[in-house]
Amino acid sequence: MDHQRECWAEMPALIAAVQAAGDAIGLPFVAAQADLGDPEPMSDAEGRPYAETSFRWVDPSYAYWRDRKLALQLAFLTAARLVAEPFYYSDGRLGTWRSTRLLDEVDCSQAKNTPNFGEAIIAPVHLPRGLVGAVFWCSREPVGVEPLFAKHAGDLHNLALKLVATHNEARDRPRNATVPQTLTRREVQCLRWAAAGKTDGEIGIILSLSVSTVRFHLRNAAAKLGATGRAQSIQIAAGLGFVGARAA
Template sequence: MTAAAPDQVALAAAEALAHEIADAGARIGLPFVAVAADISSAVPPVGADGRPLAETLFRWVDPSLRYWEDHGFALRAAFIHASRACSEPFHFSGAGFGTWRPSRALDAVNAEGPVETYGVGAAIVCPAYLPGGVIGAVVWATADPEFDVESAFDRHAGELHLLALRFVATYGEAMAGEGEAPPRLTRREIQCLKWAAAGKTDAEISAIVDISLPTVRFHVTNAARKLRVGGRSQAIQRAATLGYIGGSSGNAASGPMRTRPPSE
């Protein structure tokens, strides 16, 4: 299947935002920038000319580190690792990772031990979580370990986070081709998928929700059809990325466990 051609208007808008990202870093004393439009992908963000922005616009602390050409870099980089744990902006210094409030997720990352800094003395990292489960990230860094990153974070994290979100969303739209509205699931379809995500069998869901076994299977199958996936497991995964069922089995029951009428 041939990939859709980039939307050149959206790509130009993303490149303009990339310039704003670089300018913001230079202004606040974090001149080195690394950007991932999708941390699950080894393909780096490119400009309108098709060249990686890491080559044409952004600079890194170690100019010899061509991280965008290393397909395993995202799995080793501590900043990307922490972005999987924390959706808010956070900062990095010799003391480790931190954010505006106590964060058990970042504490757990810090507890894993020293990280490879690739020459970074301090940094502000802004993850960008998008619909469909995509996570992007922008890192603004300096080689100076004495840089007062907490003060810079307090003053600029909101501005930087908005830039990161705008860039990742705009770039993602540029590369996605035609957009489409998410499918609409019924309350009963969502309820059945939530209990399925909690590990319940169709028979158990039937007893919990008080509808017949064939009706449970009908709702799960219908949800999978709407989500354009094949089968129960894929329907659960896709519904979770769209925010229909959340990421925790603890909220499986939305509303009363037994609801009528069964024909819903």
């Protein structure tokens, strides 16, 4: 949560950074940045958008006028479920929202009875290592988001990319000084096979090492990664890009 506030504090500079580009295509962009709440995002999600089976609890546009933090979380939750297309919706018309499947998880029966909270566009960006970024734009007034969306869908993606890349660059610079532990070749190899479900003995056979040596490397890797066990080691290593990169 501190991290979230920290990210939010950086937003003004980022907003300024993309403002020019945003103005160029006629949209007042709001840069969104939030932590989804890993490793237990569902606990939050259950408590907020899902616990009360109401349409408004998955509606970032509604939340935007009530709780900005919740709005950002919903924006990212939405973005995380989108792949290629930016997302838009205007009052009543659900746009590409259906593809997020978020609506399937709540009670939509009162969707048409909810008041009009304006129009919105969410441009999702997926980055290496499972990171998700988004540009979230929201308007209380009906401005006819559909033609704007159709015209500038491509630019939205590029804006989101630049925004998130800029933000990450600024954020990673101080952070890399503290946690840039590098893993040795053997440690990475052992981790990869461990991630594949192999036991220490099997890994030893595969890599022509003794069981003791495999355990030695995995323990070293866990220590470097600050993990308590092999499961967490693999998770952290995957987050750092050492294991699990696959082509689409």
